[in-house]
Amino acid sequence: VRLSVDLDTSGIPAGALSVSYDGMRRELEAAKSSVKEQIDSANKLSIEKAAVEKDLADLKERYARDQKTAQEAQAQSNQTIATEKAAAAKIKASDDERISTLNAQLETSQKQVNSKQAELNSKQAELGTTQVALNGANRERITNGSVFQSERNGNNVEIFFVSYGGEPIWNNQDGVGDRLLGYAHSKQAFQLREGNGQVFTRDPWGGVLKSATIVYRYNRTGPLRWIEGKQHAWVSFEGW
Structure with a gap:
């Protein structure tokens, strides 16, 4: 400045x-x-x-x-x-x-x-x-007469009572008796079941496991024998 x-x-x-x-x-x-x-x-x-x-x-x-x-x-x-x-x-x-x-x-x-x-x-x-009937009223039938009977080669088979699913079979329904007699003579094992080619043809109790009872004897004077088994079991006739 x-x-x-x-x-x-x-x-x-x-x-x-x-x-x-x-x-x-x-x-x-x-x-x-x-x-x-x-x-x-x-x-x-x-x-x-x-x-x-x-x-x-x-x-x-x-x-x-x-x-x-x-x-x-x-x-x-x-x-x-x-x-x-x-x-x-x-x-x-x-x-x-x-x-x-x-x-x-x-x-x-x-x-x-x-x-x-x-x-x-x-x-x-x-x-x-059925069991009561078998033990009571049907006892006379077992004693006095058979339901199915046949004789082959001198061997006689008598079937006195057949029951499947608690239902007695008193006649040869669809060949049931013939098939059982055939198994009795052959002693071949068979299965307790129903269907084509089987012993039983009718299912009396669908969808439920059933049982079968068969009372029989050989040669008229032999002891009564029993076959009992559940459905699908394999069984066979025993004794002469």
Whole structure:
């Protein structure tokens, strides 16, 4: 800074003028220094302000980015939860339907079991009645006469009583008597069952395990013999 001053110094002593000039110069230098310091301070504050503003902008940008990430994560979490809830609900509905179906099947099976049990009880009662008849009223028939009889090669066979599934057979139903007499003469083992080509042709008690009883003797004066067995058992006539 340059300062140019025109002064009228004609009436001022030379020494006083010099002192006044030096003081003014010092004041001017001090003012210049103060202004420079203020300018430097202002520049420094401006730089610091710019840095703070940049940091603030960075923080705002990072906050916005983090907020967006958090919102996206929350949305994804909500979607995952909704999907899992829907899947769980679907599985539960399927399980409930399956349980309902199984309960219905169980109820149906129980009814079938009860029905079969009632049928079994009825058949057992019939079997008991047949056994009583065999031990009582039919004893005379066994003693006095045979149901089926044949003689081959001098060997006589008499069959006095045949029962299958608790049902007595008193006549040659579908050749039952002929087949039994054939097995009695041949001593060949046979199976107690019904069906084509089997000893018995009729199933008196479908779906239930049955038993058979055959009372016979050889050569008219021999001892009475018994064949007893459950359905599908293999048996044979014994003795002459």
